[in-house]
Amino acid sequence: MASPVEQFKLKSLVPLELGGVDLSFTTSSLWMTVTVAAVTAFLTLSMRGGRLVPGRWQSMAEMSYEFIANMIRENVGAEGRKYFPFIFTLFMFILVGNLVGMIPFAYTFTSQIIVTFVMAATIFVGVTVIGLIRHGLHFFSLFVPSGTPLILAPLLIPIEIISYFVRPVSLSVRLFANMMAGHTMMKVFGGFTVLLGVLGVAPIILLVALTGFEIMVAVLQAYVFTVLTCLYLNDAIHLH
Amino acid sequence: MNCKSLLSLTAILHCSLWFLIPQAKAASGDAGPKLPQLDVQTYASQIFWLVVSFIVLYFLVAKVAMPRISEVLEERQERIEDDLDKAETLKKEAYLVKIEYEKALLSARERASNATRKAQDEITKRGAEVEALANQKVSNMLKDAENRIEKARLEVDSGGDASADTLEQSVARDIVGDTVRKLIGVDVSSNDIDKAISNTVREQTR
Numbered sequence A: 001m002a003s004p005v006e007q008f009k010l011k012s013l014v015p016l017e018l019g020g021v022d023l024s025f026t027t028s029s030l031w032m033t034v035t036v037a038a039v040t041a042f043l044t045l046s047m048r049g050g051r052l053v054p055g056r057w058q059s060m061a062e063m064s065y066e067f068i069a070n071m072i073r074e075n076v077g078a079e080g081r082k083y084f085p086f087i088f089t090l091f092m093f094i095l096v097g098n099l100v101g102m103i104p105f106a107y108t109f110t111s112q113i114i115v116t117f118v119m120a121a122t123i124f125v126g127v128t129v130i131g132l133i134r135h136g137l138h139f140f141s142l143f144v145p146s147g148t149p150l151i152l153a154p155l156l157i158p159i160e161i162i163s164y165f166v167r168p169v170s171l172s173v174r175l176f177a178n179m180m181a182g183h184t185m186m187k188v189f190g191g192f193t194v195l196l197g198v199l200g201v202a203p204i205i206l207l208v209a210l211t212g213f214e215i216m217v218a219v220l221q222a223y224v225f226t227v228l229t230c231l232y233l234n235d236a237i238h239l240h
Numbered sequence B: 001m002n003c004k005s006l007l008s009l010t011a012i013l014h015c016s017l018w019f020l021i022p023q024a025k026a027a028s029g030d031a032g033p034k035l036p037q038l039d040v041q042t043y044a045s046q047i048f049w050l051v052v053s054f055i056v057l058y059f060l061v062a063k064v065a066m067p068r069i070s071e072v073l074e075e076r077q078e079r080i081e082d083d084l085d086k087a088e089t090l091k092k093e094a095y096l097v098k099i100e101y102e103k104a105l106l107s108a109r110e111r112a113s114n115a116t117r118k119a120q121d122e123i124t125k126r127g128a129e130v131e132a133l134a135n136q137k138v139s140n141m142l143k144d145a146e147n148r149i150e151k152a153r154l155e156v157d158s159g160g161d162a163s164a165d166t167l168e169q170s171v172a173r174d175i176v177g178d179t180v181r182k183l184i185g186v187d188v189s190s191n192d193i194d195k196a197i198s199n200t201v202r203e204q205t206r
Helices: A027-045 A056-075 A078-100 A113-143 A150-238 B002-028 B040-184 B190-205
Strands: A012-014
Touching: A012 A027, A027 A056, A027 A078, A027 B040, A056 A078, A056 A150, A056 B040, A078 A113, A078 A150, A078 B040, A113 A150, A113 B040, B040 B190
Parallel strands: none
Antiparallel strands: none
């Protein structure tokens, strides 16, 4: 029986090498492309009618748009308006990436630590740059929580700095670990089903429940990732 | 808190993951921990395709999808506000019309009651006039009758025979005149008749 983590292995579909660097189009790239196509199709085809009274699909597209618009309004405020396209894209990309990963035989690119880490690091760097541009050196007051007694500063400032720099790690690992753990668990139960033969009905029932749970996790993690991005952005714009 | 529970959920899943890895290793019989995600060889390709697909998606979403959605949402918002405004205007208008109607109704009612009162007054006045006139007439007639009775009585009391006989005399004259004409076909003057009657009366009373 194959290892439960075997599923995360990438297969090169179109070999590509640029300046000695392997940039092959892999299963991961394929499902990123599928995600891009699916998001674009969802957001444009459903709005094609642009009816005043929306149908089901149009309603879903409008709801996801307003969901993120509200999230930014609540967590960042009016200044967050500029970053709406980026955050909306980010949410849809992760959400659909997680969800297409639930299709049997599909690949979940969000279960790759490098993918989530690049996204988290980009956000981290971007947010820090936004904060520095807006507030200059005053930005570093972020590391001194307001109302801190001076005597505690030597203790609190390092903690704040560490927690700040851990953000990209926690943000990326949270998404990666959730997606990986879910898919591994499903694979394990799938393996049990095969091993147990007739008795395999029991793990199948569990697998059904787990699939539902995983779909929930897929949505939840996309939401968490986006909300945390908003909170980091809010920190950079408003400095606590 | 929401975030905390999410973190603990993550932690549980994470632990189960690390619990599974040795099993996975045993199952596959591989030597050494081989988590495919830690294969640095694949990183360049993944980063490259991630950046490419994300940028493409960003432009598709920001330039194609979002303007359309926001346009539709704004249109709807405008339409709703427009409709609300219109409803507000109509409501105001209806209110004004209602007030006008009530005013008209009130004045009509007043006019109606005025007219009724006037008519009633007229009727009463007219009735009183007619009654007064009738009363006047009746009392005149009564007075007249009383006068006549009084006159007659006075005549009877003072005039003696001459006046008392007037009625009898005239009746007797008529009868005598008629009788003579019927009997002998001669018209006799009333003076002659009177003379004759008085003579006759005188003879008889003697």
